[in-house]
Amino acid sequence: MSATTASVRSRTARDRSTMYRPGLLTLTRLEMRKMVDTRSGFWLLLVIALITVGGVALAVILGPDANFAYEGIFQFTVIPASVFLPLLGILMVTTEWSQRTVMSTFTLVPQRGRVAAAKVLAGVGYTILSVLLGLALAAVGYGVAVLLDRAHPVDWSLSPEVLLASAAYELIFILVGIAFGMLFQNSPLAIVAYLVLYFVLPIIFGVLKQNFDTVGSALAWIDLNGNASQLLNSDQSAPYGHVVASVAFWVVLPGVLGLVRTLKREVK
Numbered sequence: 001m002s003a004t005t006a007s008v009r010s011r012t013a014r015d016r017s018t019m020y021r022p023g024l025l026t027l028t029r030l031e032m033r034k035m036v037d038t039r040s041g042f043w044l045l046l047v048i049a050l051i052t053v054g055g056v057a058l059a060v061i062l063g064p065d066a067n068f069a070y071e072g073i074f075q076f077t078v079i080p081a082s083v084f085l086p087l088l089g090i091l092m093v094t095t096e097w098s099q100r101t102v103m104s105t106f107t108l109v110p111q112r113g114r115v116a117a118a119k120v121l122a123g124v125g126y127t128i129l130s131v132l133l134g135l136a137l138a139a140v141g142y143g144v145a146v147l148l149d150r151a152h153p154v155d156w157s158l159s160p161e162v163l164l165a166s167a168a169y170e171l172i173f174i175l176v177g178i179a180f181g182m183l184f185q186n187s188p189l190a191i192v193a194y195l196v197l198y199f200v201l202p203i204i205f206g207v208l209k210q211n212f213d214t215v216g217s218a219l220a221w222i223d224l225n226g227n228a229s230q231l232l233n234s235d236q237s238a239p240y241g242h243v244v245a246s247v248a249f250w251v252v253l254p255g256v257l258g259l260v261r262t263l264k265r266e267v268k
Contacts, residue, residue: 027109027118032125035092038099044088051080052133056141063145069155070142071162075232077134078166082173085130086194089123089177093258094187103267112263116182123174131167165231172228173198175251182258185265197250198225221245 022030035041059076096102109115135158145151177194184190202225209216220226220239224246230239 021111022109024114024118024121027114028121028125031092031118031122034095035088035122035126038091038095040095041088041091044084044091048081048084048088048130049133051084052077052130052137055080056137060141060145060150063150068145068151069157070138071155071158073141073145074134074138074158075162075166077138078169078232081130081134082170083198085126085170085174086177086180086198087191088126089174090181090187090190090194092119092122093178093181094185094190097185098187106267113259116259116262119178119182120175123178124171127167127171127174130170131163134166162232169228169231172224172247172251175255176224179251179255179258182262183254185258185261202226222249224250 035045055077056073059073063072063076096105105115106112142151142156146154176197177190180190180193184193202223205216205219205223205226208219220242222245223242227239227243227246231243
């Protein structure tokens with residue numbers, strides 16, 4: 001009788017956990033809200049917004065009067081955002097471990113894979129918000145340029161290819177941050193690894209490509225910064241095979257290894 005009662009209670013507990021399990025969209029909204037609620041996340045979001053504003057202001061002030069177009073100002077917002085969005089992706093993951101909130105997160109949602117998926121979707125959400133912010137600020141900046149009679153001729157056009165390429169560029173790098181965050185699960189280590197990838201490796205790859213043709217052709221397959229930058233170049237078709245390979249090397253591989261570590265790491 002006691003065994004039957006225990007079995008019923010166990011089944012009831014499982015049913016309740018299934019009944020009250022939050023959906024993936026709900027988890028995604030929670031992950032996005034966490035960054036606003038934490039001090040580091042809030043200030044980083046504010047810095048991204050301010051730097052985007054600064055990029056638009058520089059484009060309006062320093063941009064040439066000839067061929068001064070809305071599309072050009074929008075593209076000027078992509079690079080600053082892509083530099084800081086990976087830091088946001090890193091903090092979305094690592095702050096859970098450093099502040100030990102991962103204990104409550106995995107208690108409420110024992111399926112760790114769903115939490116990881118929600119963080120990736122939150123990264124997608126922040127990328128969309130960043131692109132929308134860039135579009136809005138570029139519209140304001142270009143409107144000011146038109147009022148100052150700096151646009152000759154006035155060109156408000158924005159090609160779908162440029163919009164999609166800009167969104168893909170920002171998405172790639174915020175996913176790098178999330179992947180590094182899951183792999184290292186430590187903010188300083190993940191940030192240093194990202195800074196090396198974004199600022200140091202392009203210099204090393206450039207030197208090797210100039211001096212060693214064979215090595216340079218091989219490095220082209222893992223040069224994420226160089227390959228992703230080609231997406232923003234409307235005058236030259238991007239080497240999509242190189243882009244896919246470098247994304248697989250710097251995003252998919254560390255992301256998979258980080259997911260395995262997240263699923264197996266003991267929470268203390």
